[in-house]
Amino acid sequence: xxxxxxxxxxLVTKFDVEESLITPDATFESMDLDSLSQVxxxxxxxxxxxxxxxxxxxxxxxxxxxIQRLLTTEH
Amino acid sequence: MYAALTHITTHLPSRVETNADLCTRMxxxxxxxxxxxxIAQRHLAAPGESTADLAVAAMTAFAAERPxxxxxxxxxxxxxxxxxxxxxxxxVAARVGLGGIAGYDITSACSGDLYGLATAVGLVDAGxxxxxxxxxxxxxxxxxxxxxxxxxxxFGDAATVSLxxxxxxxxxxxxxxxxxxxxxxxxxxxxxxxxxxxARALAGRGRPVAWESGSYLQMAGRPLFLEAVARxxxxxxxxxxxSGSSIDDIDGFVVHQANARIARALxxxxxxxxxxxxxxIRTVGNTLSSSIPLLLADSAAAGTTTPGDTLLLTAFGAGxxxxxxxxxxxxx
Numbered sequence: 001x002x003x004x005x006x007x008x009x010x011l012v013t014k015f016d017v018e019e020s021l022i023t024p025d026a027t028f029e030s031m032d033l034d035s036l037s038q039v040x041x042x043x044x045x046x047x048x049x050x051x052x053x054x055x056x057x058x059x060x061x062x063x064x065x066x067i068q069r070l071l072t073t074e075h
Numbered sequence: 076m077y078a079a080l081t082h083i084t085t086h087l088p089s090r091v092e093t094n095a096d097l098c099t100r101m102x103x104x105x106x107x108x109x110x111x112x113x114i115a116q117r118h119l120a121a122p123g124e125s126t127a128d129l130a131v132a133a134m135t136a137f138a139a140e141r142p143x144x145x146x147x148x149x150x151x152x153x154x155x156x157x158x159x160x161x162x163x164x165x166x167v168a169a170r171v172g173l174g175g176i177a178g179y180d181i182t183s184a185c186s187g188d189l190y191g192l193a194t195a196v197g198l199v200d201a202g203x204x205x206x207x208x209x210x211x212x213x214x215x216x217x218x219x220x221x222x223x224x225x226x227x228x229x230f231g232d233a234a235t236v237s238l239x240x241x242x243x244x245x246x247x248x249x250x251x252x253x254x255x256x257x258x259x260x261x262x263x264x265x266x267x268x269x270x271x272x273x274a275r276a277l278a279g280r281g282r283p284v285a286w287e288s289g290s291y292l293q294m295a296g297r298p299l300f301l302e303a304v305a306r307x308x309x310x311x312x313x314x315x316x317x318s319g320s321s322i323d324d325i326d327g328f329v330v331h332q333a334n335a336r337i338a339r340a341l342x343x344x345x346x347x348x349x350x351x352x353x354x355x356i357r358t359v360g361n362t363l364s365s366s367i368p369l370l371l372a373d374s375a376a377a378g379t380t381t382p383g384d385t386l387l388l389t390a391f392g393a394g395x396x397x398x399x400x401x402x403x404x405x406x407x
Contacts, residue, residue: 034111036336039300043340055301 003049003071007064010044024065045071077248078199080192081407082238083372084140086133087118087359094228103224109357113335117231117360120214126234127157127166130212133234134171137208141238148204149178150194152187152364154393155215156180159270167210177204184265185331185392186255187211187364188237189400193253195239206240211364218267220291229334231360235368249403254314257396261302264295265393303337303391308344310399311389318401320385322347327380329402331390332356332366341389353379363392371404380404 011017017031028037038058045051053070061067093116094105109115120129130151138144151164164178183190191209198204212234219226242248268274268289278284307330315321328351330338335356342352353374362369367388374380382405389399 035297036111036300039297040336040340043304043343047343055297 003051004068006048007045007067007071010041010048014044015041022064024063024068026064027062041067076200076202077242077245078196078239079242079247079249079405080237080239080402081242081405082137082141082236083368083375083406084133084137084236085365085369085372086129086136086234087369088120088124088129088232090119090121091116092119097224097228101222101224101227103228108228111336112229112360113338113354113356114228114360115357117216117228118233119216120232124214125157126153126155126212126214127163127170129214129232129234130163130167130210131170133210133212133236134167134173134208137236137238138171144206144238146173146206146208146238147176148195148198148207149173149176149210150191150198150207151178151180151210151212152183152191153180153212154182154184154187154363155213155218156182163212164210167212183257183364183392183396183398184394185333185361185363185366186390186394186396186398187392188235188367189253189388189390189398190255190396191364192237192239192250192400193255193398195237196250196253199239199241206238209237209239211235211237211368213363213365215292215363218290218292223291225296226292226294229361231362233359233362233365233369235365235372237368247405249405251400252314252318253398253400254310254317255396255398256306256310257394258306259394261298261395262393263293264299264302264395265292267292300334300337300340302395303333303397304340304344306395306397307331307341307389307391307399310397311345311387314387314399314401320401322351324385325351325387326384327374327386327404328352329367329370329374329386329388331361331392332359332370333361333391337391366390371402375404375406382406 162180168178195207355373384404391397
């Protein structure tokens with residue numbers, strides 16, 4: 001499954017984010033997610049996609065497009 | 076000589092603080108707290124009630140449940156002792172008519188029960204003690220800023236007594252192996268700065284300490300979350316490898332009830348299926364060293380845990396400290 005599709009699925013099923021809110025320029029704040037959600041998302045992405053994103057990288061993330069970029073670059 | 080955990084008694088103070096109660100004094104909502112922590116309510120010590128008082132209540136309940144049991148050592152695990160000096164355990168022992176027995180405190184925060192169990196097993200195995208009352212007692216609600224919405228909703232007060240006693244048959248020994256760890260490099264992630272020698276040293280000998288500046292818990296939530304999941308998962312993996320077991324051999328996962336999200340992330344990390352992880356955080360919050368025995372007793376009372384179950388216990392807390400052990404649930 002494409003990484004963006006997995007990211008969307010995780011946000012909807014695990015974090016209860018409304019699908020309409022999941023856009024490239026969406027931020028954690030606009031999706032009503034707190035900072036610990038970033039940490040949880042990092043764990044889930046590692047388990048599901050085998051992608052290791054460091055906490056420093058996650059803290060630098062502003063939008064979902066940033067996460068998508070992290071998923072497509074080598075880790 | 077062999078040691079077994081044979082009985083757990085719990086005591087929750089009767090006063091309950093709901094999330095709705097918290098909303099009257101801070102900018103928060105029930106949904107905000109439940110979503111972010113999994114906690115809906117917590118029990119709080121009554122006005123004037125201290126850690127020793129809860130411990131005495133738990134020991135009194137224990138004596139009623141196990142009449143005639145002659146305890147020869149009382150180990151008290153607490154993060155909220157009544158005084159810096161002396162330890163709280165001797166007072167508790169004296170007040171329940173056990174004055175004269177060995178009694179001391181251990182301070183390993185939320186890992187206190189696991190460190191206490193390891194200590195109790197060691198005392199019994201070495202022939203130093205025959206019956207150890209491992210008491211956990213916490214009134215940590217006094218140590219959190221009541222106006223801080225990130226920490227005040229988390230903690231509840233509770234006391235428990237776990238009886239660890241000598242058994243003849245090695246097959247009856249039901250605790251172990253253990254894996255314990257600590258890393259003081261992370262002490263600043265979760266600390267109450269005032270109250271000890273460090274604050275006095277900073278103030279200088281003979282000078283008053285500004286207790287109010289550090290008398291409440293300070294918590295760095297995000298790095299703490301990462302450390303909790305990393306340390307407990309590594310500890311559980313090591314324990315399972317050392318004992319030649321796998322997650323499939325575990326009937327119940329008893330994780331310290333700090334935050335439902337940490338427990339979920341840990342289960343995800345360890346591939347623990349839904350339903351194996353026990354939880355009672357919704358009704359009691361984080362009760363620090365009392366968390367694991369309270370969860371064991373609650374799940375046994377609910378029938379979720381039954382005699383013969385193999386349980387994986389794990390905890391993480393301030394220190395940093397962490398630990399894991401296996402327990403075959405076999406109360407008497």
